Every structure is written in C-alpha cells, then in structure tokens.
Amino acid sequence: MVTSGSGQFKSAGPVWSPKKYILAATTVTLAVSAVAVLTTVVLSPARIAFSVTGASSSSVEGASLVALNFTLHAANPSRRAGVEYSSVTARLQLYSASHAAAAWLKTDVHQAMPLQQPPASSRSLRASVLFDCKELGCCGRAPPMTVLVLAHVRFKVGLAYSRQYDVQVSCQPVDFFAATAAAAATRVVCVA
DSSP states (O other), rough: EEOTTSSSSSSSSSOOOOHHHHHHHHHHHHHHHHHHHHHHHHTSSHHHHEEEEEEEEEEOOOOSSSEEEEEEEEEOOSSSOOOEEEEEEEEEEEETTTTTEEEEEEEEEOOOSEEOOOOTTEEEEEEEEEEHHHHHHHOSSSOOEEEEEEEEEEEETEEEEEEEEEEEEEEOOOOOOOOOHHHHHHHHEEEO
16 A cells, blocks of 8 residues: 555555455465375385294204394385384294293394385395203203394385384294204294
C-alpha cells in the first residue's frame, strides 16, 4: 500500500485471498508428506539372511581345551540397499548336564568392523571360541549347540543411511563334533 498525493491509499499489487493461502499451505503440506513417505520407503530395512557352515572342533593336546570354528554367512538379497555392519557377535548356547543349565560361549568373529556389504551380495565371517570342556562337562562329545547372532547394522541407499538396527537371529542347532566332512559342509539356516 502506498499513499497518493491526495492522502488516499492505493493498492501496490495483487493481494492473496484466504483461499490462495489455504491452497498454498495444503500444497506445501502434501509435498513435505510425499518426501517423508518416499524417504521412509527408500530407507526401510532390507532383509539379511544368516547361515552357518564349516562347523568343526579340535582339541588342544594335553589340555581340556576345545576350539570350535565355523563360518557365518550374511546374505543381502536386496537390489537397492547395501548394509554397513558396525558389529557382529555370535554366541553358542550349550546345555551342560553337570550344571543343569545352559551355558553361553561368546565367540570371536574374525573380521574388521565396520564392514560394508553391497546390494545383492554375501559376506563370510570366520568365528571361533576356545573353552575348557571340563568346566562345562562336555569333553569328548557335546550335543549340538545353538548359534545366536547379534549384529548392529545400518542400511545404505545411494548416499543416504538409515538409522541403526539391532538384528538378532537364532540358528538351528549346529553339530561341531560331527566326524564327517559332509556334516561340516552342511549349511544351517538362522531365523529371526
């Protein structure tokens, strides 16, 4: 608004009506909602499939120590999202008759972290644990053990990363003391 020489106000340009303000606000809200939904869909977590192969055991000469070794496979079937592992741990659950309880053995996963996994790929991680079998009452032959995998992951689509997710899966019992090579090559599937 400006004043003319006569002291009257003139309109300086077109003024928006309330309808136009409401329409503009609705359009902006719709655009922000569309971006939020698109971001959520794009950064939604991909499925990761874990499995265990190569389960074996070896005893240390002259001691009651047993080494259990296995390979943990992580498959990322997603064609759009990569995976960044900030940590991966595996625990073995052994039922000990002498203690009448379950014992957990934390394994060492032999892989530097963080680990990047591209879309539609798989990674193999070696893991092992050394323990005193007399302590757990399982010298000679132990029953199959359940493998529990815990991983902290983020998903990457393009340049964007998702929030961190805690993935926990339990594998079917694994026989580390199988005598045959065929049993060691068996793939054991893990489920969430």
